[in-house]
Amino acid sequence: MSFVKRTVVSTGLLLLLFLLWEGACRLANIPIFILPAPSRVLFVAVTQAPLLAYHAAMTGIEIILGIFFSITAAIPLAVVMFVYPSVEQAFSPLLVASQAIPVFALAPLLIVWFGYGIWSKVFMAAIIIFFPIVVNLLEGLKSCDSDYRKLFHLMGAPFFQSFRYLYWPWALPYFLAGLKVGVSVATIGAVIGEWVGAQRGLGYLMIQSNARLRVDLVFASILWLTAIGIFLWILVGAIEKRTLTWTR
Template sequence: MSGIRFLILASGLTAFWQLVVMITDVPPYILPGPLPVVRALILHWPTLQNHLMTTLAEILAGLVLGTVLGSCCALTMILLPLMRRWLLPILVVSQAIPVFALAPILVLWFGYGMASKVAMAVLIIFFPVTSSFYYGMRRTRPELLELARIMGGRPLSVLRWIVIPSALPALGSGLGVAAAVAPIGAVVGEWVGSSSGLGYYMLHANARMQIDIMFAALAVLSVVSLGLYFAVDTMVARLIFWEKKENEDESVA
C-alpha cells in the first residue's frame, strides 16, 4: 500500500510540475518540463550512472563513519559523566556553525578527492545520530534500571542488555534523518571542489545551460535519498521487532 501511495504522490507532483510549466510559460532554461528531464535522463544515463557511483560511495562512507562516531560519542557521554560535561556543550555549539561554510576548509585540508566529501557528510550525520542515541539512552525506563540494580546487575551488563536496547528506537529515528540528509554533505563538497560526482555534474550542466541535465541529476539524487531513507527505515524496523509488537499490543488494548 505504501508503494501505491508513493506512486500516486509522485504522479501528482509530476502533473503539478507540468501544470506550472504550462500555465506560467516559463522558459525551459529556467524550468524545463518533466518530459525534457526524462529525455535527458535516458540519453545521459551512462554518464549520470558513473557520477552516481562516486556520490553514492561518498554518501555510504559518510553514513557509516558518521554513525560509528556518533554512537561512540553518545556512549562516551553515558559512561563517563565527566566527559559528558565537556562533550555535550561542544556538540550543541558545533551546530551553531554553518556546516556549508566548512566545505571550503575541508577541501583545503583533505583535498579534492573523496575524503573531503566524506568528512562533510560525517559532519552533517554526526549530530542527529549522537543526539538521538544519547537522549534515547537517557530515557530508559527507571523501573528497569531499578530492577537491574536490585538484581545486582553490573553497569556494563545493564548498558548492554537494558540501556542500549531501550535506546535503539530513538537511534533508528536518528539514522533515518541521517540517511535523508547524508547526500547534502556529499553534494555540497562536490560543489566546492571535485572532478566527479552528481554535484560536480550539476555544476557542469548549469555552466553550459543544460538545465534539463541538471534536473535529471537532481532527480537521481532525490531517488537515492529516498532509497537510503526507506532502506534504513526497513532495516531498523526489522532489527527492533519488539517495538512494533509493543505498539500492536497497545493498539489492541
C-alpha cells in the same frame, strides 16, 4: 489513515504537482535552459543514465563512508556522555555549535585539509549525519526506565552486561530514528563538498551542467540524488523493521 490511503494521497499530490509544472512550462513556453518540464527531466534522467550512474556511484560511496564514520564516532561518544554527565555538559555546547556553523563555511576548509579527493566529501557527509545520531542515541539511553535500572543493579549486573541487555535494546529505536534522519540529509554534505571542489559526483555534474545551461541535466541529477536519499531511508526502515521485532 491506512498505509494504502496515505500512499495514494501522496502519489496523487505528487502527480498533481507534476501536471501543474508540465502545464505551466508548455502554456508559458518557458525555455528549457530556465525551467525544463518534468517530462524533459525524466527523459534526460533515463537517456543520460550511464553518465548519471557514473557520477552517482562516487556520491553514493561518499555517503556510505560518511555514514560509517559517523556511526563509528557517534556511538562511543553518546555512551561516554551517558556514563559521565560531566562529559555531556562539556560536549553539548560544542555539538550545538557544530550545527550552527553553515556547512558551506566548512566545505572550503575540508578541501584545504583533505584535498579535492573523496575524503573531504566523506567528512562533510559524516559531519551532517553525526549530530542526529548522537543526540537521539543519548536521549534513548537516558530515557531507560528507572525500574529496569534498579532491577539490573540489584541483580549485580556489570555495566557492560546492563548495556548489552538493557540500555542498548532500549535506545536502539532512538538510534535508528536518528540514523534515518541522518541518511536522508547525507546527500547534502556530499553534494556541497562536490560543489566546492571535485572531479566526479552528482554535485560536480550539477555545477558543470549549470555552467553549460543544461538545466535539464541539473534537475536529472537532483532526481537521482532524491532517489539515493529515498533508497537509504527505505533501507534503514527495513533494518529497523527487522531489528525491532519486540516493538510489534
